[in-house]
Amino acid sequence: xxxxxxxxxxxxxxxxxxxxxxxxxxxxxxxxxxxxxxxxxxxxxxxxxxxxxxxxxxxxxxxxxxxxxxxxxxxxxxxxxxxxxxxxxx
Numbered sequence: 001x002x003x004x005x006x007x008x009x010x011x012x013x014x015x016x017x018x019x020x021x022x023x024x025x026x027x028x029x030x031x032x033x034x035x036x037x038x039x040x041x042x043x044x045x046x047x048x049x050x051x052x053x054x055x056x057x058x059x060x061x062x063x064x065x066x067x068x069x070x071x072x073x074x075x076x077x078x079x080x081x082x083x084x085x086x087x088x089x090x
Contacts, residue, residue, distance in 0.1 A: 009047075013040045 017036035021027045027035065 010040055010044065013043055017043075 014036050017039045018032050021032035021035045022029065025032075
């Protein structure tokens with residue numbers, strides 16, 4: 001279903017850009033066609049960056065706060081480690 005939505009988005013954007021370039025900017029048919037081809041990937045990229053899909057963390061880097069929380073949880077639940085070795089401490 002997601003692929004169908006993505007494909008529909010691309011086709012609709014292509015048609016809209018063709019109409020806008022040819023009518024709004026009074027460009028020739030070839031110029032409007034190639035302009036639409038260039039504008040669609042840029043628009044889709046910006047759309048995905050500004051409004052990412054829920055549950056998808058593509059390119060999102062964790063903040064130092066999140067790293068601190070994970071390290072604290074791992075330290076609380078991990079056995080004691082000395083120099084990378086596990087076991088009882090003396």
